Amino acid sequence: MLRYLTAGESHGQALVVVVEGLPAGLAFSKEEVQAELARRRLGYGRGPRMRFEKDEVTLLAGVRHGRTLGSPLAIEIANTEWPKWVEEMSPAPGATAKPLTKPRPGHADLAGMQKYGLKDARDVLERASARETAARVAAGCAAKALLAHLGVSVVSHVVALGGVHVGRPGCGSGHGGDGAGGSYPRPRPEDLDAVDRSEVRCFDPSAEPAMVAAIKQAAKDGDSLGGTAEVLAYGVPVGLGSYAHWDRRLDGLLAQALMSIQAIKAVEIGDGMEISDRRGSVSHDAIVWEPGIGAYRRETSRAGGIEGGISTGEMIVARVFMKPLATLNRPVLKTVDTATKEETVSFKERTDVTAVPAMGVVAETMVALVLAQEAIRKFGGDSLEEMLYNFHGFVESLR
Numbered sequence: 001m002l003r004y005l006t007a008g009e010s011h012g013q014a015l016v017v018v019v020e021g022l023p024a025g026l027a028f029s030k031e032e033v034q035a036e037l038a039r040r041r042l043g044y045g046r047g048p049r050m051r052f053e054k055d056e057v058t059l060l061a062g063v064r065h066g067r068t069l070g071s072p073l074a075i076e077i078a079n080t081e082w083p084k085w086v087e088e089m090s091p092a093p094g095a096t097a098k099p100l101t102k103p104r105p106g107h108a109d110l111a112g113m114q115k116y117g118l119k120d121a122r123d124v125l126e127r128a129s130a131r132e133t134a135a136r137v138a139a140g141c142a143a144k145a146l147l148a149h150l151g152v153s154v155v156s157h158v159v160a161l162g163g164v165h166v167g168r169p170g171c172g173s174g175h176g177g178d179g180a181g182g183s184y185p186r187p188r189p190e191d192l193d194a195v196d197r198s199e200v201r202c203f204d205p206s207a208e209p210a211m212v213a214a215i216k217q218a219a220k221d222g223d224s225l226g227g228t229a230e231v232l233a234y235g236v237p238v239g240l241g242s243y244a245h246w247d248r249r250l251d252g253l254l255a256q257a258l259m260s261i262q263a264i265k266a267v268e269i270g271d272g273m274e275i276s277d278r279r280g281s282v283s284h285d286a287i288v289w290e291p292g293i294g295a296y297r298r299e300t301s302r303a304g305g306i307e308g309g310i311s312t313g314e315m316i317v318a319r320v321f322m323k324p325l326a327t328l329n330r331p332v333l334k335t336v337d338t339a340t341k342e343e344t345v346s347f348k349e350r351t352d353v354t355a356v357p358a359m360g361v362v363a364e365t366m367v368a369l370v371l372a373q374e375a376i377r378k379f380g381g382d383s384l385e386e387m388l389y390n391f392h393g394f395v396e397s398l399r
């Protein structure tokens, strides 16, 4: 079993993630984590924090001489702004001089204050903040390193931002629908650098300028934008997940993991939304035998690479829908001061105009973590060598 837990507040001293269940012998370095964290900071329309947020990574445990030991992996991401926050975020007994009592609509602030009996919204928002996803990305880096040995690569790209969709104009969820690669370009693993070079992590150069223009306009208006990222997992072997129990279905696990990202309001697997309007005869993927590679294939990928909760060996496709961010640079959302019960507008914590490009990187991470978890469950092994032995044996048995 692969398990991971994160700890840390947005402006606390550091974020920490502990990952347990990785096999021994996996090459892993702090530089890989740093590079992946830099990808999480990408994207036009992000606030100033992204420019000075340099993630200082320390591998605290579980790695020796560049290889995992099979013991828990612990990664620390230090907050480089900590000197400014030492007093406000001090764990020592005391009180803040500036409690936040104007909870922001669309955030965890008010429900969190009520749930935990807290009087200062900072006690909630510090943990509810998406800064926490940096710790997930660090864990996901180990998951990606493991998956690479199985020939699995996970990539993401932005397919809609602020109402601008790649591919067919006006297409509701912005996807191709016929499963044959769609009506917009889909990046392959070797294209990931090109995606990351795009200001909005979009692989369709014809859509990029309109997305950037939408962000500029929203910034001018003091508003925010949402959008959709598509995650593609290449090379996933047959047999991850199961139909045997509801909580083992791969589609269910992916949906939960992706929905757990802050501000995600919907997840679609394959052509999920579009096929709910279609007839059955044009909604599924025909099975064919390809003697050349000695494998069953699907003629299309409408199911998004999952049938009966199990990976089919085809590309896994998940689309992740993000709401427009709730904090606006123009305070228009009403709230109530919890100290006086008077109507007011919410306080403003630093905010991005949009975080859809970065969200794609976090979504990649969550997909990689689920696939690594299921790969470890299926192939097991305490060392990478043992796991690969089991993996290759299984793949051979399918021929």
Ligand SMILES: Cc1cc2nc3c(=O)[nH]c(=O)nc-3n(C[C@H](O)[C@H](O)[C@H](O)COP(=O)(O)O)c2cc1C
Pocket: 047, 106, 107, 108, 128, 129, 130, 133, 261, 262, 263, 264, 323, 325, 326, 327, 328, 350, 351, 352, 353, 355, 358, 359, 362
């Ligand atoms: C990468 C990333 C960056 C985010 N940045 C912001 C931000 O700058 N401003 C904001 O209001 N929300 C931001 N969010 C979303 C909030 O964290 C989220 O809406 C809030 O915690 C409430 O959770 P919910 O929308 O899932 O209900 C971000 C989310 C992600 C994934």
